[in-house]
Amino acid sequence: MSADNNRYESAVARYFEAWNTPDPQALATAVAAAWTADGSYTDPLADVSGHQQIAAVITGAHEQFPGFSFRLSGAVDGHHDIARFAWELVSEADGAAPVAGFDVIALGEDGRIRSVHGFLDRLPAGAA
Secondary structure, rough: OHHHHHHHHHHHHHHHHOOOOOOHHHHHHHHHHHHEEEEEEEEEOOOEEHHHHHHHHHHHHHHHHHHHHHEEEOOOOOOOOOOEEEEEEEEEEOOOEEEEEEEEEOOOOOOOEEEEEEEEEOOOOOOO
């Protein structure tokens, strides 16, 4: 299980790297490293596919929450090319985490993400 678990943890690390990259050029590279070319991202606020649309969703999150970063909350749990994990969006200034959620990812053979199904557990008022 540990070898497989490293695969899931590595995919999730690349996922957070993409979500925490504000520079557009670096973001394009990080998204390509994390997702397959036809990868998708779906949560209650977005349903997109392909690197450009995924990068646009990430850019929108940075615009809505400047000075925040996404952090893993707990352990990554995975089996059969599917993993789940919880996360929080944390203020760099004061450590507040107004947004939290839970994602389920499916991996391709190369270890990159084919799909993300995200759930939002906590949102600030008026964010949706």
